[in-house]
Amino acid sequence: MKDPMDTPEQFNDPELLPFDQWLNRSRVQPPANLLTRVRAHLQKPSASLDESIDQLLQQDPDLNDPRMVWKVRAELANEPMADNSSPVWYRWLSPLAAAATLTLAFVSFQSSGPRPAGTDVSLPLQASVESSLPDLDSEMTQIIALASNLEGMSDLSKLESVENLAFLFD
Amino acid sequence: MEDNEKTDSDPSAQLMLQLRDGDEAAFDQIVERWQSPLINFFYRSLSSYEQSEDLTQMVFVRLYRAAPKYEHRARFSTYLFQIARRLLINEFRRSQRKPLDSWDPTELHAITSGQDHQRLTELEEAFEQALKKLPENHRTAILLLKQQELSYQEIANIMEASESAVKTWIFRARQFLKQELKDLV
Numbered sequence: 001m002k003d004p005m006d007t008p009e010q011f012n013d014p015e016l017l018p019f020d021q022w023l024n025r026s027r028v029q030p031p032a033n034l035l036t037r038v039r040a041h042l043q044k045p046s047a048s049l050d051e052s053i054d055q056l057l058q059q060d061p062d063l064n065d066p067r068m069v070w071k072v073r074a075e076l077a078n079e080p081m082a083d084n085s086s087p088v089w090y091r092w093l094s095p096l097a098a099a100a101t102l103t104l105a106f107v108s109f110q111s112s113g114p115r116p117a118g119t120d121v122s123l124p125l126q127a128s129v130e131s132s133l134p135d136l137d138s139e140m141t142q143i144i145a146l147a148s149n150l151e152g153m154s155d156l157s158k159l160e161s162v163e164n165l166a167f168l169f170d
Numbered sequence: 171m172e173d174n175e176k177t178d179s180d181p182s183a184q185l186m187l188q189l190r191d192g193d194e195a196a197f198d199q200i201v202e203r204w205q206s207p208l209i210n211f212f213y214r215s216l217s218s219y220e221q222s223e224d225l226t227q228m229v230f231v232r233l234y235r236a237a238p239k240y241e242h243r244a245r246f247s248t249y250l251f252q253i254a255r256r257l258l259i260n261e262f263r264r265s266q267r268k269p270l271d272s273w274d275p276t277e278l279h280a281i282t283s284g285q286d287h288q289r290l291t292e293l294e295e296a297f298e299q300a301l302k303k304l305p306e307n308h309r310t311a312i313l314l315l316k317q318q319e320l321s322y323q324e325i326a327n328i329m330e331a332s333e334s335a336v337k338t339w340i341f342r343a344r345q346f347l348k349q350e351l352k353d354l355v
Contacts, residue, residue: 015348029206034205035198
């Protein structure tokens with residue numbers, strides 16, 4: 001049996017006859033001087049390969065972003081922009097939160113593992129931190145010690161205050 | 171000589187061979203013969219007379235520059251519409267890349283100026299809108315079949331697809347058009 005799609009008549013259904021007639025009508029006429037214009041175009045020397053490559057590599061003006069300078073300047077001034085709008089204490093919130101989370105995770109890890117009875121579990125540097133920073137409470141001492149461990153610090157003299165913790169996370 | 175024998179049924183291919191051999195007048199005849207089919211093909215695809223005119227001109231420029239290497243391997247119309255379709259696709263890509271805020275209002279005006287300003291009947295308007303909604307390959311296939319009256323094989327060659335794919339595109343296009351125009355036709 002012959003495939004009905006093989007015959008163009010298959011696409012001559014009467015429903016679309018007005019459409020086909022419209023499509024077939026030449027609605028536009030070419031300009032009278034088309035040939036002259038083509039000839040004029042051909043008179044121009046054709047671009048050499050080098051020129052073509054140059055054109056290809058040229059910047060596309062459509063991709064220009066008129067706000068780019070502003071964006072770059074804003075990026076350069078990024079820190080002041082962000083910090084000016086925040087209270088000073090907010091700067092320390094992130095490192096403190098990170099330290100607190102790590103402490104909780106560490107303590108949780110320690111308490112979940114097997115532990116011999118009567119063993120005093122403490123952070124390796126906690127003792128030295130306690131001795132060098134006697135004014136801090138025990139929780140803060142633990143945080144500082146943990147942070148020191150993470151950063152591999154040996155000099156704890158900088159950790160005189162909570163504010164100094166921030167430099168560990170720079 | 172062999173080329174000449176093969177081009178008996180394809181006079182435009184014969185003209186192209188003459189152009190290749192240095193007969194400048196042959197080019198004039200090619201432009202004369204094909205400018206109207208080309209501009210109408212572009213116009214139905216783009217709905218902009220100015221763009222259609224530019225692309226038609228560009229096809230002839232490409233054709234002229236390709237003439238020194240021309241060989242008669244397929245029908246001339248296949249060769250010509252292959253160039254035309256590539257330019258058309260480039261044009262679509264170019265216009266899609268263009269950010270909206272860089273549109274020049276004079277360009278928008280150009281789309282509805284000149285011959286585009288002819289008053290369309292409601293039916294013609296509906297035809298045009300329905301045609302615009304088709305995917306590029308469906309629209310091109312139906313234009314080549316109905317407007318240019320090319321064979322399926324030729325359309326398949328132009329669109330670098332199989333004949334069955336072309337038939338499917340045309341079938342789907344017509345189904346879509348029937349659905350779109352059912353209340354009007």
